[in-house]
Every structure is written in C-alpha cells, then in structure tokens.
Amino acid sequence: MRILLTGGGTGGHIYPALSVWNYLHQDTNDASEVLYVGTERGLERDIVQRAGLPFMAIHAAGLRRELSLSALRTAFQTVRGYLEARRILKNFCPDVVLGTGGYVTLPVIFAAHGLGIPSVVWEGNAQPGLTNLLCARRATVMAVALPGSERAFKAARRVVLTGHPRASEIRLADDARRSAARQLYRLRPGRKVILVFCGSRGAQTVNQTVLQMAALKLPERPDVQLILVTGQASYSEMEQLAKRSDLPDNVQLVPFVDDMPALLPQVDVVVTRAGAGTVAEVASLGIPAVLIPSPYVTGNHQEPNAARLVKHGAATMLLEKDLTAPTLWNAVANYLSSSHWRQAHAAALELATPDAVDRLASVVLEAASKRS
Missing domain, CATH: 3.40.50.2000 (Glycogen Phosphorylase B;)
Structure with a gap:
C-alpha cells in the first residue's frame, strides 16, 4: 500500500499523521510506502525528516474570508499548491491520502479528489478549522476526534468518530x-x-x-x-x-x-x-x-x-x-x-479513546481499498 500524508504548521497537525503511519508501518511489516507533503514554512519538514520519512514541499497559505490584496495572494498560493500537489500525486500514485489539518491539507485533498484518489481528513479539535470544513466535501471520509464534532461536517459524504491517535501513543512506554x-x-x-x-x-x-x-x-x-x-x-x-x-x-x-x-x-x-x-x-x-x-x-x-x-x-x-x-x-x-x-x-x-490510532488506521485502510 502507498499512503500520502499531509498536514502542517504545528505539531498538532503533524504528529497525528505520524502516529497513524507508525501504526500502519508496524502492522503491515514494512510492506507500505509513504510520502509526506507539507510546506517549507511550518514545522513539518524538520519533524518528518527526523522521523525518517520522505518529504516534499508545496506552496500553501491561510485562507481569508475577506476580499483584499492579501486574499488574492493567498488564492494564488493555494492554486499553485494545488497544481504542485497534482504532480506529486500523479508521480507517487498513492492508494490513499490522509490529511490532518493545516493550510497544506486543502490543496492536497482537492488534488486527490480531482484525480479520484480516496482520502481521509481528520479533525482533532472541538471547533473545526476552515481548511478541514472545506476539505470535508471532497474527502472520502471525514474523521473526528471528539463527539459532537460530526455536526460541523454536514456536507461530508461520511463522518466517523475515531478519537485522537496521540491517546494511543501516550500509553506505549515500557x-x-x-x-x-x-x-x-x-x-x-x-x-x-x-x-x-x-x-x-x-x-x-x-x-x-x-x-x-x-x-x-x-x-x-x-x-x-x-x-x-x-x-x-x-x-x-x-x-x-x-x-x-x-x-x-x-x-x-x-x-x-x-x-x-x-x-x-x-x-x-x-x-x-x-x-x-x-x-x-x-x-x-x-x-x-x-x-x-x-x-x-x-x-x-x-x-x-x-x-x-x-x-x-x-x-x-x-x-x-x-x-x-x-x-x-x-x-x-x-x-x-x-x-x-x-x-x-x-x-x-x-x-478517553485509547484505541484511537487503531480506529483511524482502519478508516484509512478501508478508504484505500476503494482505490479503483
């Protein structure tokens, strides 16, 4: 299986994706391939490369609701990132994309949708961000960490409650x-x-x-x-x-x-x-x-x-x-x-949801099985 991970800006968007990869990587006995797509401006390059995963950067910027020069620049960066993401997805040919929030998630998930690649978008907060709200319409599955968050994603094709992967990882110390x-x-x-x-x-x-x-x-x-x-x-x-x-x-x-x-x-x-x-x-x-x-x-x-x-x-x-x-x-x-x-x-x-990483990984695997 090939999985493309994306999410960036802060550790809160990056570590959940890595937790899922670590779980899948161990469970599939090294049979999976992974690529992480982020930006140069967030923390993801350093964190992902320290974890030993291949990394590629695209352009992305925070979305703005008002009409202004800054909003136009943001739109240009997002379109540029979308085109870059399409090229990466075509070359890597993942079975599934997992997005965990942050600006970079939007162009990658939109590109995956345009190419017919299954995707899972995960939201960790009680109050979802604008990026994930927009991505929910195009994701194969919308996963949420907290009960009640499902109500924010009425436009999603499917919403599942998984919990937060870090709730599983924090219990692993021997x-x-x-x-x-x-x-x-x-x-x-x-x-x-x-x-x-x-x-x-x-x-x-x-x-x-x-x-x-x-x-x-x-x-x-x-x-x-x-x-x-x-x-x-x-x-x-x-x-x-x-x-x-x-x-x-x-x-x-x-x-x-x-x-x-x-x-x-x-x-x-x-x-x-x-x-x-x-x-x-x-x-x-x-x-x-x-x-x-x-x-x-x-x-x-x-x-x-x-x-x-x-x-x-x-x-x-x-x-x-x-x-x-x-x-x-x-x-x-x-x-x-x-x-x-x-x-x-x-x-x-x-x-608590101590089996959260297992739940989210199962959603990712199920989405990957739908790859045509």
Whole structure:
C-alpha cells in the first residue's frame, strides 16, 4: 500500500499523521510506502525528516474570508499548491491520502479528489478549522476526534468518530523507559507530582505565574513535587528568575521532556494548554488537569477543547487573563485531595479513546481499498 500524508504548521497537525503511519508501518511489516507533503514554512519538514520519512514541499497559505490584496495572494498560493500537489500525486500514485489539518491539507485533498484518489481528513479539535470544513466535501471520509464534532461536517459524504491517535501513543512506554524517567526527574515515592508544560516553546506568562505559585505555596508542601517544563527558548530566563525566587528543592525546571510517554503516566496533576493532542493524552491516562487555553491560536479553538473536559468533571479551565498564583494554586490544590483526584481521574478515563490510532488506521485502510 502507498499512503500520502499531509498536514502542517504545528505539531498538532503533524504528529497525528505520524502516529497513524507508525501504526500502519508496524502492522503491515514494512510492506507500505509513504510520502509526506507539507510546506517549507511550518514545522513539518524538520519533524518528518527526523522521523525518517520522505518529504516534499508545496506552496500553501491561510485562507481569508475577506476580499483584499492579501486574499488574492493567498488564492494564488493555494492554486499553485494545488497544481504542485497534482504532480506529486500523479508521480507517487498513492492508494490513499490522509490529511490532518493545516493550510497544506486543502490543496492536497482537492488534488486527490480531482484525480479520484480516496482520502481521509481528520479533525482533532472541538471547533473545526476552515481548511478541514472545506476539505470535508471532497474527502472520502471525514474523521473526528471528539463527539459532537460530526455536526460541523454536514456536507461530508461520511463522518466517523475515531478519537485522537496521540491517546494511543501516550500509553506505549515500557517499564524500562518509565524507570529511566523516574531517575531523570528524581521522582520520589510518596510525593504527588505536578507537571507544567505548554508546548515546545513554553508560555512565558504561565511559567512566571507557576514560579510565583511555587515560591508562595510549595515550601509548606514537601509532599508535592513540581516539574516545570519551561520550553527551550525560556529556560535560561526562567532559571535566573527561579534562583532569585529562592525556590524549595521540590521544584525542578527543565527546558523540555524528551520522552513524555514515559513521564506523563507517573504524574498526578498537569497544568497545560488545551491543544487537541494534549487533551487527548491526559484524558487517556486519566490525569486531572488545569487547562489554560492559549489565547493566541486561530479561532480560539483551545477553549472548546478544554470545555469538554471541564463539563465532565475531568479538568479545571483558567483563562490566561485570569491567571494568578492564588487562582492557579487553588485549582491545582483541589486535585491534591484524594477524593477530588479520584473523581476527576474517573471522569477523564470515561472521555478517553485509547484505541484511537487503531480506529483511524482502519478508516484509512478501508478508504484505500476503494482505490479503483
């Protein structure tokens, strides 16, 4: 089988596609061929090439609803990307195309439709983006991660609920990897672990508030350990601020986590953004979460992601404009109570789809079988 993957801009669009490929690649005993199509401007080239997959770039740009010079430039880039995608598809001759969102998905899915190649488009957020809404009309199957998202795709030929592939991948770390994580992060028996992470680049406002909270509250809580993942770009600045704050030894700063699937299952509470992948991961592991949706994302789509967990009692949402050391501590401390933790843990697991990668891969294989 030949599969063409596309999706770009951020890790939230790239990693789900790679998760499906990893699953299919193992399941088919190296019999499949893959090509990833992205752009030069997003993160996909570096991430995909580090994963060892062949990569080709086309032009793509964010769609605009208004009539303007910028909108005309965007339209030109999209048409150019469509023609480039057609050439790639004709040369590679995939059995199926999987698109996981981002600007690049549109020209590739439109080109696949024009050439009669089956395609699956996957949407991870509660509030779909414009690209996937437009692609849904031309995809063979529209797959969604969250219940209720189906209603946004009334024009699709078929819509299926699969869950988020990262919910499966986060559960795969073996005992040796988990033991290595315990040693690396000095996890101690009897201590409850709070993990704070806001993506590879971190979030300065969150980082600063967490350090203020830690200085105020954690000296009196030796039963708690806090790990703050600052992001590589912010690490030096946060490290200096931490030294001036005279933090206790139960607070640890790290620039990034190399093996999140090994560390996350050993955490009691997380403080994080509400990207679709992150929400799926913490739900899959049943970890109570304090979610701080990013106010800087397109369409404010992280708030609906967080709201779903909050509605079911699995998380607390704090908007960044309301974030202070006291409000953050109150939200975190609530889950340090055993009864509240158990309730949120059970609620999160009810929302989880641990077999999500299997579901989505099955949809992709079924679509590929329809290739004429």
